[in-house]
Amino acid sequence: MKAWPKDYGDDVYTHTVHYCYQNKEAEEKLQTVVDAGIKLWETKIGEAGKTNGHALKIVKNKDKQRSPYCFEDDGGWNDLHPEGSLMIHLYYGTFWSTMGYTPDPDGKLDIDRHQMALDPDLIHKQPSAEGVVAHELGKSSYATLETTD
Numbered sequence: 001m002k003a004w005p006k007d008y009g010d011d012v013y014t015h016t017v018h019y020c021y022q023n024k025e026a027e028e029k030l031q032t033v034v035d036a037g038i039k040l041w042e043t044k045i046g047e048a049g050k051t052n053g054h055a056l057k058i059v060k061n062k063d064k065q066r067s068p069y070c071f072e073d074d075g076g077w078n079d080l081h082p083e084g085s086l087m088i089h090l091y092y093g094t095f096w097s098t099m100g101y102t103p104d105p106d107g108k109l110d111i112d113r114h115q116m117a118l119d120p121d122l123i124h125k126q127p128s129a130e131g132v133v134a135h136e137l138g139k140s141s142y143a144t145l146e147t148t149d
Contacts, residue, residue, distance in 0.1 A: 004101040004141065007057070014048045014057040017141050019116075020070040020081045022089035027069070029120035030088060037133025056141055061085075070112060077111045084114055086140050091117030097136040116140055 004015040021027035038058050046052040061080050062068060070087045072078050084104065086097075097116040102109065116136050123129045 002101050002103060003055075005103075006055070013050055013055055015055045016057040016059050017086055017137075018059050018061055018082050018084075019086040019088055020061065020068065020078070022070050022087050022112075024069065026088060026090050029090060030118055030123075033118070033123055033129045034088060034133050036130035037137055040130050040134040041137060058137070058141070083111055086114045086116060087112045088116045088118065090120060092119050093122070095119060095123065095132055095136055097140045099139050100141075114140060 004017050006012070007014045007016050021030065041056070041058065045054055045056070048055050048057045060068075061082075063080055066080050067073070067078055068080070070078055070081055070085065077083075084101065095118050098114050102113055104113070116133075118133070118136070123132055126132050
């Protein structure tokens with residue numbers, strides 16, 4: 001398990017966690033609570049950079065001309081999302097996420113190897129639904145919060 005890859009560019013101090021929803025149903029059932037969970041992180045730790053002492057940046061890629069989901073209608077990965085993006089999907093009965101970033105130098109791992117699974121019914125029964133998402137997001141972004149260089 002490693003930190004998410006460092007972004008490239010002059011004077012860049014961020015490690016971006018790109019995320020997408022597996023499909024339309026997942027987005028419709030989870031977007032509100034996922035947005036609230038991300039907002040908790042942003043409010044608590046501020047913007048990534050040396051000033052705030054962390055490198056975590058969370059991004060949902062958008063392109064009005066393309067499907068926003070992780071997978072295209074034909075089942076292939078949507079290349080709008082970088083390889084290794086965090087896929088958010090429905091999973092009934094519990095919540096879980098993969099920890100940290102798993103590199104794939106040989107191209108042999110699943111393109112959707114980073115996942116956050118949320119039960120849309122169960123999550124809204126929690127005292128803090130957005131807190132559950134923030135917790136799972138913290139596991140997914142583990143090791144990225146440690147450094148700004």
